[in-house]
Amino acid sequence: MSDEFRPNIIGFACQWCAYQSADLAGTLKYEYPSTIKLIRVPCSGRVDSAFVLEALALGVDGVFVAGCPEAECHYRFGNRIAKIRTAMLRNILPEFGIESARLRFEHVSSSDAVKFVEFAKEFDKQIRKLGPTPLRGDKHE
Amino acid sequence: MNRIAFYLASGCSGCEMSFLDLSERLLDVMDGLEVVWAAPLLMDSKYHDLAELEDRYIDVAFIEGGIKLDEQEEIVRLLRKKSKVLVAFGVCATSGGIPGLSNFHSREEVFETVYRKSVTVDNPDGVYPQTTTLLNGKYELTLPTFYERVVPIDRIVEVDYYVGGCPPHYDHVAKVLEVLKKEPPEKGSWITSGRAVCDVCPRNPVPKGEKIKMMDSVKRVLEIPSDDSCLLEQGFLCFGPASQGDCRAACINVNMSCRGCGGPMPSAGDYGAKVIDFISSLIEKDGVVDEISRAYPSLARLIYAYTLPSALIPGRVRKYHVREVD
Numbered sequence: 001m002s003d004e005f006r007p008n009i010i011g012f013a014c015q016w017c018a019y020q021s022a023d024l025a026g027t028l029k030y031e032y033p034s035t036i037k038l039i040r041v042p043c044s045g046r047v048d049s050a051f052v053l054e055a056l057a058l059g060v061d062g063v064f065v066a067g068c069p070e071a072e073c074h075y076r077f078g079n080r081i082a083k084i085r086t087a088m089l090r091n092i093l094p095e096f097g098i099e100s101a102r103l104r105f106e107h108v109s110s111s112d113a114v115k116f117v118e119f120a121k122e123f124d125k126q127i128r129k130l131g132p133t134p135l136r137g138d139k140h141e
Numbered sequence: 142m143n144r145i146a147f148y149l150a151s152g153c154s155g156c157e158m159s160f161l162d163l164s165e166r167l168l169d170v171m172d173g174l175e176v177v178w179a180a181p182l183l184m185d186s187k188y189h190d191l192a193e194l195e196d197r198y199i200d201v202a203f204i205e206g207g208i209k210l211d212e213q214e215e216i217v218r219l220l221r222k223k224s225k226v227l228v229a230f231g232v233c234a235t236s237g238g239i240p241g242l243s244n245f246h247s248r249e250e251v252f253e254t255v256y257r258k259s260v261t262v263d264n265p266d267g268v269y270p271q272t273t274t275l276l277n278g279k280y281e282l283t284l285p286t287f288y289e290r291v292v293p294i295d296r297i298v299e300v301d302y303y304v305g306g307c308p309p310h311y312d313h314v315a316k317v318l319e320v321l322k323k324e325p326p327e328k329g330s331w332i333t334s335g336r337a338v339c340d341v342c343p344r345n346p347v348p349k350g351e352k353i354k355m356m357d358s359v360k361r362v363l364e365i366p367s368d369d370s371c372l373l374e375q376g377f378l379c380f381g382p383a384s385q386g387d388c389r390a391a392c393i394n395v396n397m398s399c400r401g402c403g404g405p406m407p408s409a410g411d412y413g414a415k416v417i418d419f420i421s422s423l424i425e426k427d428g429v430v431d432e433i434s435r436a437y438p439s440l441a442r443l444i445y446a447y448t449l450p451s452a453l454i455p456g457r458v459r460k461y462h463v464r465e466v467d
């Protein structure tokens with residue numbers, strides 16, 4: 001087994017935009033890092049803080065939430081809630097000894113496969129720089 | 142239910158005091174009940190008395206406080222064996238409570254603060270408590286082991302009922318006893334009215350036919366509410382929406398925001414996560430989030446003030462080393 005760190009990243013992607021842009025990237029045969037596992041959600045605003053915290057608690061190295069461009073949410077302001085929620089979660093993570101940079105919110109439009117791929121590569125790089133999550137192997141007794 | 146027992150684990154004794162706060166009503170409430178074992182607060186029963194009881198001899202055991210010491214774990218396990226029903230009584234027992242905030246620190250940091258750094262401590266030789274020590278070269282004395290983290294009772298034994306509150310309001314204590322005597326709910330439930338603090342709050346805009354407004358600034362508790370509108374609307378971080386309101390909005394009635402001592406609403410799951418969920422849905426501008434972090438630099442300690450040990454991430458990771466990459 002190689003020693004190189006292979007991150008485990010979860011992306012919550014809105015079905016109307018980010019998920020579609022990832023799909024489009026696939027159709028266009030653009031590659032994005034295979035460390036990223038996308039979870040399709042009806043709206044980025046549906047991603048409860050608990051989903052993010054649970055992913056981190058289970059030992060995921062990085063989490064992102066991707067929603068529609070500003071003012072383009074299909075449910076009016078789900079993406080705004082997701083963005084604010086992510087910002088608040090980022091503010092509390094260091095108190096748990098977890099780097100804020102492991103969590104990100106990103107606006108992606110459904111037709112912008114290039115932006116999705118660029119974001120995915122950049123986030124993967126950032127998580128590689130951070131290394132494995134400090135929660136891995138941390139037993140909560 | 143006739144035979145009851147009380148045990149104070151990693152709590153402060155406030156929950157048992159809440160029984161006494163029933164004052165003259167205590168006699169009616171306790172009618173037909175016999176306290177067969179209680180330590181260390183209400184009576185000075187001994188551990189060996191408990192061990193000698195038949196299994197399931199006690200009808201209902203009330204446990205106050207979470208678990209921080211091996212001694213507490215041992216007694217709670219013993220009480221479970223000796224009792225038909227076990228109640229996690231008060232938010233320390235159900236969710237870790239205020240002592241659970243120590244999970245943001247390592248054991249060493251806690252010892253350092255308590256036995257060395259606090260301004261009231263005079264300990265020039267750096268004497269720390271040890272689990273065993275030899276006295277006069279022949280007597281071995283022991284102290285309980287201090288765990289790395291506080292854990293709620295239900296991580297150690299099966300809990301039949303949960304009662305929130307820090308402490309539970311005495312009217313609620315009376316109700317809890319009545320419910321236990323007459324018709325106990327399904328095992329594993331919270332004993333609560335099931336109404337959130339907002340639901341019993343006079344400041345709630347919804348029953349007045351109004352909608353809650355967005356938060357456009359942040360206020361700290363030191364500031365005075367401007368009128369009788371909802372505290373969240375005014376920018377105070379009030380946790381009423383996620384908290385059990387068996388206190389009948391005691392804090393709001395004296396112009397204080399709710400901090401969630403009533404315990405999470407049974408459907409809330411991770412309490413702090415729920416608090417972030419509803420606050421984030423009331424903010425429009427990014428600037429307000431920055432204002433919150435300026436006003437509350439340790440926000441996690443505020444939103445998890447009573448429930449950290451039962452959270453999805455129940456404390457600070459032990460290999461603490463935050464890297465700066467962004």
Ligand code: SF4
Pocket residue numbers: 151152153154155156157205206231232233234238239240306307308309
């Ligand atoms: S819940 Fe509050 S009153 Fe009860 S033991 Fe804990 S700190 Fe004390």
Ligand code: SF4
Pocket residue numbers: 338339340342343344345346370371372373374379380381382390393399
């Ligand atoms: S948020 Fe606070 S002030 Fe507003 S209705 Fe709920 S309990 Fe009352």
Ligand code: SF4
Pocket residue numbers: 307338384385386388389390391392393398399400401402403404
């Ligand atoms: S208002 Fe909130 S903090 Fe105050 S007593 Fe009730 S539940 Fe506890």
